[in-house]
Amino acid sequence: MSDKPERFIDDEGLRLDGRRVDEIRPMKVEMGVLSRADGSCYLEWGNNKVLAAVYGPRELHPRRMQKPNEVLVRYKYNMASFSVEDRIRPGPSRRSTEISKVSGEAFEPVVMTQYYPGAVIDVFAEVLQADAGTRTAAINAATLALADAGIPMKGLVSACAVGKVDGQLVLDLNKPEDNYGQADLPVAMTQDGEITLLQMDGHLTPEELEEGLEMVKKGCQQILEIQREALVSRYGNEDEEAEEESPEEVPESEEEEEEEERDDSFDNEESEAENADENDVTEEDEGEEDERQ
Amino acid sequence: MKRKIVYPGQMLSENEKQAGTGTYVHEGKVYSLFYGVANDKNRVTVVPFSGKYIPSPRDYVIGYVIEVTSSNWIFDIGSPYDGLLHVSEYPKRVDSSMMRKEIGIGDCAILRIKDVNTSMKVELSMKDRGLRRLDEGRIIDVSTTKVPRIIGHNGSMVSMLKKESNCDIFIGQNGRIWLKGKDEDMNRLTQAIEIIENKSHTSGLTNHISAFLRYEESDEIEEKEKPVPFTSSKKDYTEDACRKVDVLLSDEDEN
Structure with a gap:
């Protein structure tokens, strides 16, 4: 652990790691990294390395935790014992329990909970390497893992921190800034700028808080852009994709196709005569499916 | 017909009447709910890349028995909700004591979903044509x-x-x-x-x-x-x- 630096920002306005005050650390995203999870995402943000996994919606046990009308989003933030220089004791701590709670709540406004009543969506955020801002990194990874799992959401959540060092507001604190700075303000927001998580460590004046929120909004927009890019580019170039899609996947005809398939598979076992009324059934069914849509 | 990859919260249309499945309307505009492929013919629909099966009536499913109770077989149907097959929905009359002989734990069957209620209780049926226990393959x-x-x-x-x-x-x-x-x-x-x-x-x-x-x-x-x-x-x-x-x-x- 480095000692407190004399100055956080040099004469040219550059920070210890060479960034400007309103610059975020480079971020690298990889999706679908875990084969057994329903959705997963590995994210590197500066020296932070975070792995997020989503399981579900699945059956919730114990049953008393079930919500009769909506799905429960259970978020678990955990730091690996080797994620920091001095080994931390594995298992839940006061800090990780708190972060799990607030991070889970950060997704409440975006996840369409009414779709899967009584079920649970488990989100696990594992910090493999920590370098300040792990809760925001975990949220950014978890959003992508949720999207990867096919969870219906109103939008993506992006998170970023703002802090104060040498009396100056800086975006996305690094380790020394976090350890010896005057304030740390992690924020998560939706794409509309609706804040879903806000915590503060240290001291900021009301004016600084307001200015900091403006800075963090710009940071979150940059992160949202990275998240978007990760999602859209995952299946190759967007334009090519649009052309190359074959007409076979038209959703409107899905229901018909299924009915066809049923006819086919039953033909093998059933007589021709019965096939006739199977066709009648098919027509009825199609009508009903249309109504449903 | 245009198709493109969309992410949750992406604006798809400014006309709320175009909202189809996999979308939601906010302040008169249509947004995607899923990470998937959007399709705009006359309505905009989004088909997600992944997701769990959510039971809906009249679907054909393949399930396997996870539990046998006095009057129901409980099937895993690959969804967050288990399916119930009542003895009365079995093609022939079965005595409660003989249920395990007909379909035991771990056996597979082709089933049809009879009904799904609001609390996601899934009722299955085996009384349709083509529905049967799977013994081979x-x-x-x-x-x-x-x-x-x-x-x-x-x-x-x-x-x-x-x-x-x-x-x-x-x-x-x-x-x-x-x-x-x-x-x-x-x-x-x-x-x-x-x-x-x-x-x-x-x-x-x-x-x-x-x-x-x-x-x-x-x-x-x-x-x-x-x-x-x-x-x-x-x-x-x-x-x-x-x-x-x-x-x-x-x-x-x-x-």
């Missing part, structure tokens, strides 16, 4: 969102699979597929379905898979002579042909 799992692709346009893909693989196939809406045939045929078909799952967003897949199933067959005979150039040249041919077929298909769609 094998079951493979695919993502439920890929099921329409495996069935294909008007069943084109599945009928081709059946023809080329000499296997019996049943596709459940919950993403479980039952196959029956010779072991080597089933192995090949399993590989073919894996390809469909991974390449579901590419074009000319039906032809590609058809070629895959056929050429592996002929590979066994011609392997010794020229294994590599054989497959590669055929691949070029099919890709070209696929594109032409796709153009024809999309013309038909517009008409």
